[in-house]
Amino acid sequence: MADLDFPLNGQRVFVAGHQGMVGSAIVRALRGQRRCEVLTAPRRSLDLRRPERVESWMRRHRPQAVFLAAARVGGIAANQSRPAEFLHDNLAIASSVVEASRKAAVGKLLFLGSSCIYPRLAPQPISEAALLTGPLEATNEWYAVAKIAGVKLCEAYRRQHGCNFVSLMPTNLYGPGDNFDPESGHVIPALMRRMHDAKAAERDSVAVWGSGAPRREFLHVDDLADACVFLMERYADAGPVNVGSGQELSIAELAALIKDAVGFRGNIVFDASRPDGTPRKRLDLGRLDQLGWRARRALPSGLEETYRWFLAAWIETGPERSVRR
Ligand code: GFB
Numbered sequence: 422m423a424d425l426d427f428p429l430n431g432q433r434v435f436v437a438g439h440q441g442m443v444g445s446a447i448v449r450a451l452r453g454q455r456r457c458e459v460l461t462a463p464r465r466s467l468d469l470r471r472p473e474r475v476e477s478w479m480r481r482h483r484p485q486a487v488f489l490a491a492a493r494v495g496g497i498a499a500n501q502s503r504p505a506e507f508l509h510d511n512l513a514i515a516s517s518v519v520e521a522s523r524k525a526a527v528g529k530l531l532f533l534g535s536s537c538i539y540p541r542l543a544p545q546p547i548s549e550a551a552l553l554t555g556p557l558e559a560t561n562e563w564y565a566v567a568k569i570a571g572v573k574l575c576e577a578y579r580r581q582h583g584c585n586f587v588s589l590m591p592t593n594l595y596g597p598g599d600n601f602d603p604e605s606g607h608v609i610p611a612l613m614r615r616m617h618d619a620k621a622a623e624r625d626s627v628a629v630w631g632s633g634a635p636r637r638e639f640l641h642v643d644d645l646a647d648a649c650v651f652l653m654e655r656y657a658d659a660g661p662v663n664v665g666s667g668q669e670l671s672i673a674e675l676a677a678l679i680k681d682a683v684g685f686r687g688n689i690v691f692d693a694s695r696p697d698g699t700p701r702k703r704l705d706l707g708r709l710d711q712l713g714w715r716a717r718r719a720l721p722s723g724l725e726e727t728y729r730w731f732l733a734a735w736i737e738t739g740p741e742r743s744v745r746r
Contacts, residue, residue, distance in 0.1 A: 422713030422732045423655040424655065425655065426440040426529075426585075427486065427528060428654055428655070429455045429457045429492055429652060429653065430458045430460070430484060432485040432528075433457070433458045433483060433486075434455075434458065434460060434484065434487075434488070435460040435483070435486070435487045435488070435527075436448050436459060436460070436461055436493065437462075437490060437491040437514075437518055438488075438491025439461035439462075440463065440464065441491065441492070441598065442594065442598035442599045442642050443490040443642060444490040445597075446596065446598065446643050446645065449643070450646035450647055450650050451581050454562045454647075457486075460482050467516055468475065469513075469514045469518055470514055470518070471517065472517040472521065475517045475518055476520075476524055479522065479524070480525065482606070483525065483595065484522075484525065484527055485527065486527065486529045486653060487518065487530040487531070488533070488649060489514075489531065489532045489533060490533045491513070491514050491518070492510075492514060492533070493510040494564075494708050498630075498696075499605040500560055500563065501560050501696070502562040504563040507561075507564040507586055508566060508567050510567075511567030511571070512567045513732070515532065515567065515568075515571035518530075519571070519574045519578060519586065520533070522584070529585045529586075530584070530587070531588070531589065531649060532575050532586065532587070532588040533589060533649070534568040534569075535590060536592045536638075536745065537558060537564060538552060538565050538590060539590075540554055540556060541555070541559075541700075545701050546704055547702070547704050547705055547706060548705040548707070549590070549662065550661055552661070558698055558699040560696055560698045560699075561698070568696040570621055570675075572590075572661050575582075575587060575588045576588075576659045579659055580659070586635045586663070588662075589661060589662045589664050590661045590663050590664065590704070591646070591664045591665070592639065592640050593608075593639050593640070594605070594607075594645055595640075595641065595724075596641045596643060596723065597642065597643075597730040597734070598642065601613065608630075608637070608675065610727075610731070612676055614726075614731070615627050616680060616683040616685040616687075617683050617728075620684060620686070624687060625687045626687050626690050627689060629673070629689055630656070630695030631691065631692070631696060632672075632693060633671060633672045633673030633676065634672070635699065635700055636670065636672075636701040636702070636703065637669065637670070637672065637699065638665050638666060638667065638668060638703045638704060639666060639723075640665055640666040640668075641666070641716070641723040641726075641727075643718070644666065644718050645664060647714075647717075651712075652712070655712060656712060662712070663708065664706075664709060664714075665703070665704040665709075665716070666718070667703075667716070667718075673689075675688070682725045683728055707746060
């Protein structure tokens with residue numbers, strides 16, 4: 422296991438994006454595993470895209486460590502329909518928070534990227550060395566460019582200013598706190614929501630987008646949060662670190678698992694009019710293995726846990742709609 426570089430006990434730790442799926446999981450992990458002061462700032466009181474606001478907030482609260490988990494996120498359809506928002510907002514957030522952290526002499530910053538930063542047809546499993554070696558996947562290149570900029574910001578600030586800023590690239594995530602909108606969500610929450618609504622309405626089929634052939638690797642967000650704490654404390658190098666579970670399957674196989682978790686008895690049909698996106702995205706976890714971390718949760722039980730969270734957190738108001746409490 423890698424040596425301790427920045428122990429979090431006793432530190433003031435800012436979780437930027439604490440209300441999102443990843444940020445709320447990091448807050449849970451810190452409060453459950455560490456004795457540190459967790460600092461958060463609701464979006465309505467701190468717009469992370471505004472550099473002057475972020476710098477002023479950091480002068481007041483003086484964080485010693487920063488988890489940069491704030492981002493404009495969405496599934497394949499949201500990325501395709503709102504490219505300017507995904508590119509602008511994620512660039513602005515990364516630039517503002519990294520520069521403000523430098524000015525505030527933050528001791529350690531961890532930037533959350535995404536596996537979509539890698540080329541569409543990168544050799545699988547995808548190594549960190551594949552970054553910028555080929556064309557990106559068109560459906561999410563806007564988000565990917567902003568996340569690549571974040572990785573490069575951390576490297577540039579380490580090189581020029583000696584900032585201890587690191588970045589990690591998670592594979593596709595799922596779990597509590599996700600966005601269960603059937604159009605803008607990622608595949609797991611979107612299908613879970615549609616199968617839940619179809620079960621309630623006794624509909625006999627649910628459409629899965631694309632061919633069902635693409636393959637994805639999935640990691641439970643609480644495993645990711647555990648990896649974030651581990652890497653914040655023990656990783657201090659320039660390049661990004663891939664974080665995944667090694668659990669890869671086709672979208673068709675995933676849909677069958679979600680069907681079981683929800684208890685939907687109808688048929689799964691494939692809607693070829695919707696995009697497949699990248700044919701395959703599985704991460705090489707060699708660097709993470711060397712550092713000494715592995716994921717714990719299995720996908721089937723993780724899906725069941727996520728469905729229970731969905732039922733508790735979203736009030737069902739009828740077959741077609743459910744609203745978040
Ligand atoms: O989850 P998803 O949008 O993420 O799509 P990506 C994964 C696969 O699931 C694609 C298929 O092949 C989709 O065609 N899919 C099937 C569905 N049914 C559905 C559905 O109802 N909703 C959705 N969303 N997909 C994301 C990027 O790409 O990867 C994000 O858009 C982020 O920005 C994330 O980088 C890690 O893996 O295609």
